[in-house]
Amino acid sequence: MAQGKKTKVATATAPPSAPPTTPIVETTSTTLEGAPAIASNFDPNTELQATSIPPSAAPDVVGAFRFVCLPGQLRSDDPIVYPGQPGRSHLHQFFGNDMADANSTYESLRTSGKSSCMSPVNRSAYWMPAVMNGKGKVVRPDFVTIYYKRRPITDPVVADPAHPQYQGKGTKLPNGLRFIFGRDMLNLTAARTGGVQFVCDGPSGDPGKHYANFEEAQAACKVENRIGIRINAPDCWDGKNLDSPDHRSHVSFGSYGSWGYYKCPTSHPYVIPMFTMAAWFTQASGETYSLVSDGMDTSPGHKRGDTFHADFFMAWDPIVHDAWEKNCIDKLLNCSAGDLGNGKQIKQSWPHSWTANPRLVDPPTS
Numbered sequence: 001m002a003q004g005k006k007t008k009v010a011t012a013t014a015p016p017s018a019p020p021t022t023p024i025v026e027t028t029s030t031t032l033e034g035a036p037a038i039a040s041n042f043d044p045n046t047e048l049q050a051t052s053i054p055p056s057a058a059p060d061v062v063g064a065f066r067f068v069c070l071p072g073q074l075r076s077d078d079p080i081v082y083p084g085q086p087g088r089s090h091l092h093q094f095f096g097n098d099m100a101d102a103n104s105t106y107e108s109l110r111t112s113g114k115s116s117c118m119s120p121v122n123r124s125a126y127w128m129p130a131v132m133n134g135k136g137k138v139v140r141p142d143f144v145t146i147y148y149k150r151r152p153i154t155d156p157v158v159a160d161p162a163h164p165q166y167q168g169k170g171t172k173l174p175n176g177l178r179f180i181f182g183r184d185m186l187n188l189t190a191a192r193t194g195g196v197q198f199v200c201d202g203p204s205g206d207p208g209k210h211y212a213n214f215e216e217a218q219a220a221c222k223v224e225n226r227i228g229i230r231i232n233a234p235d236c237w238d239g240k241n242l243d244s245p246d247h248r249s250h251v252s253f254g255s256y257g258s259w260g261y262y263k264c265p266t267s268h269p270y271v272i273p274m275f276t277m278a279a280w281f282t283q284a285s286g287e288t289y290s291l292v293s294d295g296m297d298t299s300p301g302h303k304r305g306d307t308f309h310a311d312f313f314m315a316w317d318p319i320v321h322d323a324w325e326k327n328c329i330d331k332l333l334n335c336s337a338g339d340l341g342n343g344k345q346i347k348q349s350w351p352h353s354w355t356a357n358p359r360l361v362d363p364p365t366s
Contacts, residue, residue, distance in 0.1 A: 027243040032270065034174025034242055037318040038110040040121065044317045047119045051345040054328075054335050061157075062149040063329035065273075067338045069095040069117035069144040070350055074130060074364055077102035080178050080247050080311055090292045091130040091363055093279075095144050097315065100125035106176035109315035117146070118338050119349045121317040128229075128310045130363070131281060134288030137360040141279040142226065143353075148173075150235070150273040152330045158271045167254060168236060168264035168271040172325055173314055177272075180247045181233055182309030188297055193253060194231040196308050201226050201280070214289045214305030221283045228280045231310055235274035236264035273329055277310060282359060320346070 029035060057064050071093055078089035079102055086102040094100050099113030109123050117124070126146070131139040151170060156163045158170030183192040197210040198217035202225030211217040217227045234251035241250035252268040264271060281289065290304040297307050320340065327333060327341025338346030 028241050029174060029176075032171045032174065032239060034314070035106050035176030037175055038107060040123075040317045040319075041111055042120070044121050044319050047121045047347050047349070048320075048340070048344040049347050050343060051339055053343060054333050054339050054341055057332050057334040060332075060334075061155070062151055063332045063341075064334050064336075065148040065324040065328040065339075065341075066336045067118050067122070067146055067346065069126070069146060070353070071095055071140040071144070071356060072098050072116040073100070074138060074361070075101055076364070078127075078311070079104040079125070079313065080180065080243070090296075091138070092127040092311075093130045093138075093141065094125060094127045095141075097123045097125045100127070100313070104313065106313070106315060109313060114349070116350065117144075119346045121320040121346060123315045123317070125313040125315065126277065126310065128279060129291040129293040129308070132290050132292060133284070133360060134290065136363075138363050139281055139287070139289060140356040140359055140361060141281050142356045142359075143280055145278045145280070147276045148273045148324070148329070149275070150271060150329050152332050154330070165261040165263070167262060168269045171237070171239075171270045171272060173273050173316075173321070174237065174242060175316075175318070176242045176314060177237070177251075178243050178247070178311070178313040179234060179251045180309060180311050181251075182231055183293075183307045184248065185293060185296055185307065185309065186246065188299065188307075192306075192309070193248075194233065194310075197230045198305060199228045199230060199278075200283075201228055202283075212306065213303035214291075215303045217305070218283065218289060223283055223285050225283050226280045227283050227289070228278045229305070229308055230276060230278040231308065233275045233277065233310075233312060235271060236268035237270045237272045238268050239270045273325065275312075282355065284359075 072095045076087045076089050076091050082088040096117045097109050097113040114120050115122050133139045151158045153170045157167050181194045184190045199207050200221035201207040204222050205225035221227050234253050236252040238250050244250040252265055254262050254264045293307040323340040328335035333341040335341045
């Protein structure tokens, strides 16, 4: 997640000085598929159930695929920045693959672990800085929503380079792709990416109003509501690298620039399904929320929460991934709750809840 030197919660042990122990893995791809697909070591059909075909997303121009995750493990690990070095990073809240740790690779994610994102058909790993409550406790999110979207592959805007508003070539989310987005902890003066927003939702919340940090959000969000942190992942890819030295530069964001329409930079000519991620936290009385990464920013005017960033390591089951891309995305459907757009839906393998239980936990000591 965060790059460069990282701080840890006070109860954590000192980072190890040992070099990475994980095998060196390929970070480039010879095809737009990314790493060679690895089939699940179970029948993915057993994780699906029948449902109706969802409606069209029109007049929206993008197909949508949505699902919900519960909070997973808390670890001071970062398999992207510090592979093979457990305990080296600051504390992260993981969700998705419940065995993701410092030693994770695309192969290990695809072949082991359950998932807090509905089902092990999504063994991808997602993580973010842990949230603290000002009293030494970690605040676990009640839930995390993830929303993938892209124009259909046949849409001329992503299919025809001669189109006057050509965005780039639409392609699938590559196997094994990994990246960091949000605040750049290696270069704190850089503008944060992903359009981070803090929002307030609930009985008296106004989710249409956006705040820049925890301080603004907590001042406006009453106790009976939830605070959400929302961020957009990159939607442009260079077509070759599954990672890069800074874990960012192989992906990018489109922009309107001076030309007046949204497109990817020429250095990143491929349009991948991007996702919007939102983590939701109960607003409790007497608690002051911050990110463990906030201690790394000592600049004047720093506010609690403005170091937010997130990580992604793609490890979807290839059959299920193909289904939601070809149906929800490429048929311009409005898919929710793990609906694959083909009469099948991902089963929710964990008890459904909208409240974290427990909500507060002690930071792990190792």
